[in-house]
Structure formats: structure tokens, C-alpha cells
Amino acid sequence: MLQDTYIPPTVTVDGVIFQMLDEKLTVLLIKRARDPFMGAWALPGGYNAAGETTHEALNRILTVKAGVSVRQLGVVEQLYTFDSVARDPRGHAVSITYMGLGKGVELNGHDAQSPQFFSVAHLPKLAYDHNKIIVYAHERLKAKLAYTNVAFALLPHEFTLTQLQSVYEAILGTPLDKRNFRKRLLSLDILQETTELSKEGAHRPARLYTFRDRELVTLVRSFD
Amino acid sequence: MLQDTYIPPTVTVDGVIFQMLDEKLTVLLIKRARDPFMGAWALPGGYNAAGETTHEALNRILTVKAGVSVRQLGVVEQLYTFDSVARDPRGHAVSITYMGLGKGVELNGHDAQSPQFFSVAHLPKLAYDHNKIIVYAHERLKAKLAYTNVAFALLPHEFTLTQLQSVYEAILGTPLDKRNFRKRLLSLDILQETTELSKEGAHRPARLYTFRDRELVTLVRSFD
DNA sequence: TCAAAAGTGTTCAGGATACACCCATGC
DNA sequence: GCATGGGTGTATCCTGAACACTTTTGA
Numbered sequence: 197m198l199q200d201t202y203i204p205p206t207v208t209v210d211g212v213i214f215q216m217l218d219e220k221l222t223v224l225l226i227k228r229a230r231d232p233f234m235g236a237w238a239l240p241g242g243y244n245a246a247g248e249t250t251h252e253a254l255n256r257i258l259t260v261k262a263g264v265s266v267r268q269l270g271v272v273e274q275l276y277t278f279d280s281v282a283r284d285p286r287g288h289a290v291s292i293t294y295m296g297l298g299k300g301v302e303l304n305g306h307d308a309q310s311p312q313f314f315s316v317a318h319l320p321k322l323a324y325d326h327n328k329i330i331v332y333a334h335e336r337l338k339a340k341l342a343y344t345n346v347a348f349a350l351l352p353h354e355f356t357l358t359q360l361q362s363v364y365e366a367i368l369g370t371p372l373d374k375r376n377f378r379k380r381l382l383s384l385d386i387l388q389e390t391t392e393l394s395k396e397g398a399h400r401p402a403r404l405y406t407f408r409d410r411e412l413v414t415l416v417r418s419f420d
Numbered sequence: 421m422l423q424d425t426y427i428p429p430t431v432t433v434d435g436v437i438f439q440m441l442d443e444k445l446t447v448l449l450i451k452r453a454r455d456p457f458m459g460a461w462a463l464p465g466g467y468n469a470a471g472e473t474t475h476e477a478l479n480r481i482l483t484v485k486a487g488v489s490v491r492q493l494g495v496v497e498q499l500y501t502f503d504s505v506a507r508d509p510r511g512h513a514v515s516i517t518y519m520g521l522g523k524g525v526e527l528n529g530h531d532a533q534s535p536q537f538f539s540v541a542h543l544p545k546l547a548y549d550h551n552k553i554i555v556y557a558h559e560r561l562k563a564k565l566a567y568t569n570v571a572f573a574l575l576p577h578e579f580t581l582t583q584l585q586s587v588y589e590a591i592l593g594t595p596l597d598k599r600n601f602r603k604r605l606l607s608l609d610i611l612q613e614t615t616e617l618s619k620e621g622a623h624r625p626a627r628l629y630t631f632r633d634r635e636l637v638t639l640v641r642s643f644d
Numbered sequence: 645t646c647a648a649a650a651g652t653g654t655t656c657a658g659g660a661t662a663c664a665c666c667c668a669t670g671c
Numbered sequence: 672g673c674a675t676g677g678g679t680g681t682a683t684c685c686t687g688a689a690c691a692c693t694t695t696t697g698a
Contacts, residue, residue, distance in 0.1 A: 202467055202469060203469060204430055204431045204467075204469070204470060205428065205471070206428055206470070207428045207429055207431060207514060243426055243428070244428065244429060245426060245427060245428065245429070246427045246430070246512065247429070248429075249512055250501070250514065251503070274500065274501060277498060277501040277516050288470065288472060290468070290474065290516070292501050292514070356650085357650085357651090358649075358650075373688075373689075373690080374651085375651085375690085376687075376688065376689085378651085378652085379652095379653095379687095380687085395696075397649070397696085398646095398696060398697035398698055399648040399649040399650070399697075400648085400651075400694060400695035401696070402651090581677085581678090582676075582677075598677090598678085599663085599678085599680080600660075602678085602679085619669075619670095621669085621676070622669060622670035622671060622673095622674065622675055622676085623669055623670075623677065624667060624668035624669055624675085624676065624677045624678075625668075625677080626678090627678085
């Protein structure tokens with residue numbers, strides 16, 4: 197089936213890496229070093245070569261361009277594959293996008309392309325259609341809050357329910373009722389109460405919780 | 421960024437084409453003409469060459485291998501992109517899968533690879549991991565029944581509520597309550613009552629309905 | 645004693661579920 | 672007149688939404 201004349205399209209991989217900073221959802225961007233869009237902010241991305249999987253390519257790209265390893269990310273999930281406009285004489289390109297969720301991600305001394313986390317709520321105009329890709333990833337993340345334990349990947353091992361609520365609020369973009377939020381999250385059976393308290397500030401200490409699982413768990417669906 | 425030495429992975433496109441036959445959900449399969457898995461049933465798929473989009477490749481592959489045009493399909497949706505095991509010396513391959521939904525799809529005189537629709541409930545062992553891909557597509561379709569009008573792509577222009585219910589039941593794999601089903605579907609505001617009746621058989625004629633839209637519509641979400 | 649965040653229950657409305665009988669037709 | 676599928680309504684349960692005050696601590 198494979199002719200000798202078969203020439204594959206260019207394949208690229210792009211990553212939408214989220215983490216919480218200062219109670220805001222932020223996304224990792226780099227400054228493009230070359231045309232097209234030289235100097236513009238963009239998602240970290242690059243070519244996928246023969247002999248490496250898309251995950252391997254993602255890891256390599258994040259490492260080289262931003263000093264981030266996928267091992268620092270609690271969740272990595274494929275988003276969508278775009279047919280991109282040709283960027284070279286080979287014709288159409290295919291772009292596979294991933295979403296990654298982390299916490300305390302360090303950008304180890306890679307300032308060549310100035311990797312930085314930007315608040316998702318106030319993004320500059322990005323290269324290509326990267327703004328749309330981020331919106332898509334954000335929607336996916338919003339939806340997953342409702343029926344998975346994804347939030348674990350964005351929080352420290354132990355956290356207070358108020359911290360957890362602030363993550364939900366930042367991602368959903370709406371304030372939530374404290375009592376209803378606690379009732380619901382506790383009823384999902386994804387959290388584990390610890391015996392520890394966080395005592396910070398001049399107020400009553402807060403109970404610390406952990407997630408029962410540190411990997412993505414999908415809760416039961418609901419249609420008939 | 422693009423070295424002259426860049427060699428992309430092999431890119432393939434596979435289609436999971438569903439239609440209703442005899443009140444059952446069925447999927448289009450072909451018999452593989454070459455190794456690997458020569459003689460085994462498989463999803464129609466093939467190489468994506470430079471210069472064509474994945475949609476174009478899908479259309480070409482379906483046309484050549486099964487005599488099906490994507491224009492016969494009411495819905496075409498990308499499913500997932502798999503890193504496949506290398507099938508040739510180029511190394512890893514990337515496989516982009518699509519789901520297509522049709523009705524009355526004709527396989528125009530292409531019996532070279534014996535294209536046929538098989539009941540999803542009773543599939544043979546397929547080549548590669550195609551059984552898993554079909555399960556994935558089936559899950560996606562189930563989920564979409566709940567919050568979109570996808571079913572339009574599987575039904576004739578006019579249909580009875582009983583026909584519609586039978587599509588839902590076949591896909592979900594459970595019987596549904598007639599009164600509750602009608603109440604719910606009618607409340608979604610995706611159907612349009614016609615003035616026509618279907619009079620077949622020795623019983624009361626049934627009201628015919630159409631879908632208000634003949635393109636995919638997503639209903640409102642529900643999280644906070 | 646004051647400020648600041650933690651923690652906690654009840655009421656209400658709307659949607660989902662369960663359930664059984666009469667209707668219109670062809671033969 | 673009978674067999675066949677078409678068509679309809681109500682009572683109940685459960686989930687989601689709204690809503691305000693007391694508790695514990697540090698300063």
C-alpha cells in the first residue's frame with residue numbers, strides 16, 4: 197500500500213501547559229525565535245520526527261524550548277489534531293496538540309525563548325491560531341472539572357477546600373457557593389480528609405485534604 | 421527550525437463509519453488485501469500524503485476502498501490521533517481517526533476489498549487495535565446523543581418518534597421508556613413536527629418528525 | 645476584642661423516573 | 672373484532688440552587 201513515492205506531510209506537536217499562579221490559571225508561552233511570527237508569543241511546539249512518538253516529541257520540545265519535562269506534569273492529554281496551513285514546501289502540515297497540567301513548574305534556565313506563564317484571562321495576540329487552541333484547551337479543562345478529579349494535577353499534595361474552590365473558580369470563571377461546593381466535592385468520593393490542619397494567618401486553621409487518586413479518574417456518566 | 425534532515429513519521433487516516441441497518445448500529449469494514457493482517461477485517465484506512473488535508477485523505481480512502489464519499493455522511497468528526505507501531509522502516513506512524521455517520525450508504529461496486537457493514541454488537545477480531553477504536557467511537561457517539569442532535573445523521577429526513585427511539589436504544593444498548601423518551605426529546609427543541617403521518621401496517625399511523633437542523637448542534641452545558 | 649477565613653443545614657424548585665391505559669388502523 | 676403499534680399524564684424522588692451565622696485563631 198505504501199508506494200515508494202509516498203511523502204508524508206509535516207507533523208508538528210504543540211503543548212498547552214497550564215498551571216495555577218497567584219490564584220489564576222496560566223499557560224506556558226515562548227517567544228518565537230524565527231519566522232513565521234518571529235518575536236510573537238506562541239505555544240511551545242515543534243516538529244515530530246520519524247522514530248519518536250508524539251509524546252516523546254512533546255517531551256523533547258518542552259525540554260528544549262522551556263526546560264520543562266512532562267514528568268513534572270500530573271496530567272497530559274491529547275486535545276485535537278489540526279490540519280495546518282503549509283509552512284514549508286512539503287504542503288499541508290498536521291499539528292497534534294496536547295494539554296498538560298502541572299504545579300510549581302520550573303523553567304530551568306531556558307531564557308533563550310523567554311518561556312513564561314501568562315494569565316489565560318489576559319493573553320496577548322499569539323502566533324498562528326494559538327489563541328483558539330488555548331480556548332479549546334480551557335473548555336476541555338472546564339468540562340473535565342465536572343466529571344473527573346483533574347484538579348489534583350494543579351494542586352499540592354495537601355490542600356484546603358478553600359484552595360480547591362479557588363482552582364475551580366479560576367478555571368470556571370465564576371464564583372461558587374462555599375457550602376454547595378463542599379457538599380458536592382465531598383460527595384464525589386475523590387477526596388481524602390487528613391488529620392492535619394493548615395494554620396496560617398490570624399484565623400481558624402483549615403482542614404487539609406488530599407486526592408484519593410493521583411491519576412486521572414473519570415466519574416460515572418449519567419445518560420439513562 | 422526545519423532542518424534539511426527532517427523526516428516526518430508516516431501519517432495514516434482511518435475512518436469509523438456508522439449507519440443503522442435493521443435497527444442495529446453497524447460499522448463499515450473492509451478485508452485487508454495485504455500484509456500485515458492480510459485477509460483480516462479492518463477499518464478503512466490509508467496513508468495521508470503531503471499536500472492533502474486529513475479530510476481529503478479520508479475522502480479519498482473511503483472512495484477508493486469502499487466507494488463511499490464523505491458527502492454521503494451527515495456528520496464527520498475527528499476522534500483521536502494514535503501513535504501506531506511502525507509498519508515500515510520509517511519508524512513510528514501517526515494515525516488520525518475520524519467518525520462518520522450516514523444513512524443508506526451505498527458501497528458502489530467496490531468488492532475488491534469486500535466493504536461491508538457489520539453489527540457493532542458482533543464484530544469479528546479486527547486488524548491492529550481497530551476493535552478498541554470502534555469501542556471508543558461508539559462511546560463518543562453514546563455521549564453525543566445526550567447533548568447534541570447527532571441522530572439526524574443516522575435517520576431519514578422524516579421519521580417517527582418510535583424510529584428515533586429505536587436509534588437511541590440501539591446505540592445506548594438499553595431499552596428506554598416511551599413516554600419519558602418523547603417528553604425529553606420534544607423538550608430539547610431539536611425536533612419539528614410535520615403534518616404528515618406514516619401509515620404502515622395494521623395499526624394507528626404515526627406522526628412524522630424532522631430535525632430542526634441538519635447540522636450538528638450542541639445543546640447547553642450544565643456545570644454551575 | 646477585633647479581623648479574617650473556616651466551617652456548617654435547611655428549604656425550594658425543577659428535572660428525571662416509574663408506571664398503565666386508550667386510540668386508530670388494516671385485516 | 673382483534674392484533675398491532677401509536678400516543679398520552681401523574682406522582683414521586685432526587686439533585687442542584689439559594690441562602691447566613693457561628694467557630695477558631697493571631698494580633
